[in-house]
Amino acid sequence: MAPINGLLLCRWCRSAKETPNRMVPFIMLSGAADQDYVSSARDLGATEFLAKPFSGETVYKKILEVIDFPRQFVMNQNYFGPDRRRRKEPPPDDHDRREKTEQDCTVVYSAEKMVKPKTDSDVFLFKPTNYLREKCAGGKLNPLERGELPTALIEQAEKKLERAALDFTKWAQDYLGRLSDLCTQALLEPGRRTQQFTEINQVALELRGQGGTFGYPLISTFGKMLFDSTREGCREDDAQVEIVKAHVDAMRAVLREKIAGDGGEVGKALIAALRDGIAKQEKARKAAIAEMKQQAGGG
Known part of the structure; x- marks a missing residue:
């Protein structure tokens, strides 16, 4: 979904101030x-995370979970x-990193007015009414009243x-x-490489996200490797271009051989x-840099 x-x-x-509901399940x-x-x-506030590939039933159950058992917002x-x-269970190693318990926090039952705490020590807990359950459950608030899963x-x-x-x-x-x-x-056009590598990074992100969904997790693996190696600030020399080509060749092999x-x-x-090819390019890059330094010193 590049560029977003x-x-x-x-x-x-x-x-964002423009968002209609900052507490919408995400x-x-x-x-x-x-x-x-x-x-x-998680740190940005996602409610749940499902790794691809996933099934329709998994998504359905996760949607029901966020409707029926909404978490309070912090x-x-x-x-x-x-x-x-x-879960209300002891933290790992009995060491709770949180400095405040729920009793120390200010509880808010409305989402109409959301103001950020003024000091580091203030924590607000939002517990709004669960209107989503009423809207999505046909008025049946008890999950057990809904019957079986909609298998069709x-x-x-x-x-x-498929x-x-x-x-x-x-x-x-x-x-x-x-x-x-x-x-x-x-x-x-080496003068435009920053723009070109930015687009390469965006395409890599798409491949990284979609490969596993459709039965090609290796595409996601190679897409992630390419995404990581072309982040903002990456090298933009000829060796880096060859590294991109190596990733492309690897992904084409996966598709050509239908490697699921x-x-x-x-x-x-x-x-x-692929890793061997990347290592060779890195070695060639270092050798070229060393040669340039030697020539500069000799001059």
Whole structure:
């Protein structure tokens, strides 16, 4: 969803003055399920996080969970979002990092007026009325009154995911073609590399997020590797362009050979080959820098 991603959308929902409901449940679905990304989503106020791939039934149950069992919201000077302590159980190692208990906080039962605490020591707990349950449950407040899971609807959702998976290969090939074009442009127009690497990073983010959804987690793995290596401030020399090309070649191999899942031994070999290629480019880069320094010193 470049240039906007789930983290930016979550931040907007929780902090922007224009958002209609800062306490709306926010379920993030992402193929970027590494610990840093999940922690960032949590710190920005995501209610739940579902890693791709997921099933229609999993999404349905998660939606019911946020409707039937809403968490209170916490606001201090550094955070606004659902209470991150889910269970009333002792903290790890009996060490609670929180300096305040619920009894020390100011409880607010309305979301009409939301003002950030004035001091670091102030903490507000928001416990608004659960209108969402009334709106989404047809007036049946007791979850047990709703009957069985809507299996027909869930099956329809699963079939739509399957149909979308059939289109994924073409979609991914188009993006890989765009990456190749950007590499060519970067070599021909080195003065525009910052802009080109920014777009490369955005395409990598898309591949990282979508691969696992449609049965190609290796695409997500390679997409993440490319995303991390082309972040803002990355090197923009010829060696970095070659590293991008190596990622493109690896992802094309996955699609060409239809390597689903983690690919087993073939997947491990592809990852090893890509890392080896990156290491060679880094070695060549260092050698070139050393040669330039030697020439400069000799001159």
